[in-house]
Amino acid sequence: MIPTIVRTLLCFCLAASAALPLFGQDSHPAFTDKDPTRTNLSKMVHLNLGATTVSAILAALSAQTGLTVKAADYLRERTLIVRMDNLSASSALDALNELNDWTWYRTNPNQILITRRRLRLDVAAASVPRMLHAAIPRDVRTFLNIPTPSEDMSNYVNPLTISGPHIPGGNQQKIYKALAIDKSAMLTSLTPQLLTGEPIPYTKLDAKQRKQLLGSLVYDILWQTDDRLLHTDALPHVADINSAVLALHGATTLFVGSENISPGIKSSAGLGFQVR
Amino acid sequence: MILFCWWLKKCSILTIRSLCLGLISCPVLGQVTVPSPKAFEQKVQLQAVKMSLDDMLEVVTKQTQVSILVDDEPILENTSLTFDGSLHDTLDKVADSFDYTWRVSRAGVVLMSKRFKNPNERPQMNMPEMRDMAREIVRALTLVDYIRDEAQANEAVRRLFQSLTPAQHNALESGARVYGAELQPEQRATLQQAIFTRTFLPALKLWEDAIPRLENLQHSTLLARPRTPTPPTHDYFYRYRDADGKLHSFEIQHMVYGDNDGEVRTP
Numbered sequence: 001m002i003p004t005i006v007r008t009l010l011c012f013c014l015a016a017s018a019a020l021p022l023f024g025q026d027s028h029p030a031f032t033d034k035d036p037t038r039t040n041l042s043k044m045v046h047l048n049l050g051a052t053t054v055s056a057i058l059a060a061l062s063a064q065t066g067l068t069v070k071a072a073d074y075l076r077e078r079t080l081i082v083r084m085d086n087l088s089a090s091s092a093l094d095a096l097n098e099l100n101d102w103t104w105y106r107t108n109p110n111q112i113l114i115t116r117r118r119l120r121l122d123v124a125a126a127s128v129p130r131m132l133h134a135a136i137p138r139d140v141r142t143f144l145n146i147p148t149p150s151e152d153m154s155n156y157v158n159p160l161t162i163s164g165p166h167i168p169g170g171n172q173q174k175i176y177k178a179l180a181i182d183k184s185a186m187l188t189s190l191t192p193q194l195l196t197g198e199p200i201p202y203t204k205l206d207a208k209q210r211k212q213l214l215g216s217l218v219y220d221i222l223w224q225t226d227d228r229l230l231h232t233d234a235l236p237h238v239a240d241i242n243s244a245v246l247a248l249h250g251a252t253t254l255f256v257g258s259e260n261i262s263p264g265i266k267s268s269a270g271l272g273f274q275v276r
Numbered sequence: 277m278i279l280f281c282w283w284l285k286k287c288s289i290l291t292i293r294s295l296c297l298g299l300i301s302c303p304v305l306g307q308v309t310v311p312s313p314k315a316f317e318q319k320v321q322l323q324a325v326k327m328s329l330d331d332m333l334e335v336v337t338k339q340t341q342v343s344i345l346v347d348d349e350p351i352l353e354n355t356s357l358t359f360d361g362s363l364h365d366t367l368d369k370v371a372d373s374f375d376y377t378w379r380v381s382r383a384g385v386v387l388m389s390k391r392f393k394n395p396n397e398r399p400q401m402n403m404p405e406m407r408d409m410a411r412e413i414v415r416a417l418t419l420v421d422y423i424r425d426e427a428q429a430n431e432a433v434r435r436l437f438q439s440l441t442p443a444q445h446n447a448l449e450s451g452a453r454v455y456g457a458e459l460q461p462e463q464r465a466t467l468q469q470a471i472f473t474r475t476f477l478p479a480l481k482l483w484e485d486a487i488p489r490l491e492n493l494q495h496s497t498l499l500a501r502p503r504t505p506t507p508p509t510h511d512y513f514y515r516y517r518d519a520d521g522k523l524h525s526f527e528i529q530h531m532v533y534g535d536n537d538g539e540v541r542t543p
Contacts, residue, residue: 077403078405080346087385095387128417178398187512197500241456242456247454256471
């Protein structure tokens with residue numbers, strides 16, 4: 001027989017968990033009873049917009065609810081296909097967030113702001129790679145096989161178990177291919193104009209060439225970025241100096257790094273400092 | 277409250293649990309109407325001839341009343357698809373045709389994301405978002421303090437090596453390892469700074485340089501300069517002026533990615 005007090009507590013917990021959906025996502029501030037935002041967020045919306053931008057979706061959402069829903073300026077140009085009908089405004093916002101790893105806040109009564117989701121992590125070296133991963137839009141992360149950044153640091157992506165950056169079939173090759181294709185397509189389409197020797201301003205490029213130029217710039221930087229930083233957590237010696245292994249290589253180089261010794265496999269990664 | 281507590285004592289746990297589950301699924305209180313798994317068993321008829329993803333989804337949503345949200349638009353502009361089956365299987369078919377995956381959001385909206393199986397499919401890149409990404413990456417790479425000069429960091433480690441005890445030197449010379457935990461606190465601090473410098477500084481420099489390149493994209497120009505007269509070859513440059521009017525120019529290497537994976541050549 002369950003004691004009465006335990007039963008009572010259990011009931012309260014269950015009742016509380018049942019009421020949670022009333023308050024939307026747990027990251028959102030609780031609304032007061034007099035706040036009109038809550039009522040407007042529960043309004044049903046009809047968003048059969050087809051292919052459109054975030055700005056257009058939020059304009060429609062605002063018009064239908066009386067809310068002012070805005071996205072951070074860096075998100076407004078993103079395109080989506082929207083076929084959402086007969087759902088609450090908060091459900092539509094939650095769907096946008098879940099699709100893209102964004103979050104939304106009530107900034108003032110009746111005002112909602114959508115931003116990229118920021119990780120809440122300690123200021124520590126171990127957090128750096130995850131913060132970096134979180135800075136990359138979700139679709140770019142999927143394209144580059146970058147792990148989904150989580151605040152749970154116990155879920156560790158070990159850099160000692162991944163392949164090197166230049167191994168065929170690796171992620172770096174994928175970036176390089178995207179870079180080569182974008183650059184090549186842009187320059188090929190521009191060659192006759194470029195060969196006149198006159199500079200071509202960005203404003204004279206068509207939409208496709210602009211995308212290719214942007215892609216070239218971004219993939220070029222991603223290509224040069226250390227593959228481990230992009231795809232794994234920090235090496236143990238970076239996250240915790242106490243775990244660093246120091247060894248002398250060739251009498252002149254001090255190796256500082258991490259070693260992974262498991263049955264049949266020994267791998268290490270680190271840095272070489274010339275000390276003599 | 278007294279009545280509620282009395283009722284709690286009288287009710288069985290199972291009854292209360294059922295009531296709570298009922299509350300969760302109540303659309304009025306929860307404000308969320310999540311389609312049941314049965315909703316994905318409803319029949320869909322699709323006869324698409326050269327139809328875009330959006331047009332197909334419009335047909336599907338009209339027949340099923342399920343909401344769908346898709347990231348970006350696919351590189352494949354249209355395709356033909358004839359299908360008669362459950363909503364679940366229809367979504368599988370449509371998603372597969374356009375190189376997408378799908379899942380259901382907490383509120384019951386079908387979310388479709390690109391899976392990038394097609395080698396020509398790309399994530400969307402918008403200038404403001406890429407600029408923000410570069411700024412956020414720089415913020416991440418400066419989360420911890422370190423020396424912004426690789427030569428200084430290397431010199432600090434050289435001095436640290438000289439400051440090791442004779443026993444530690446002997447250990448290293450004999451091929452043994454010394455561990456970070458065995459160092460003095462100030463030695464550990466020096467080594468940590470050097471590790472951070474060597475680990476994060478190269479990427480930081482890259483992404484710091486990326487910010488003005490991306491910020492000045494709209495005012496940039498592309499330029500070709502002759503490299504050799506015969507055969508005629510050219511070097512290509514991306515150029516922009518910064519806020520102080522200083523001209524920055526860097527080469528864009530013209531690369532061709534071969535049909536065979538891994539083959540990259542410069543024309």
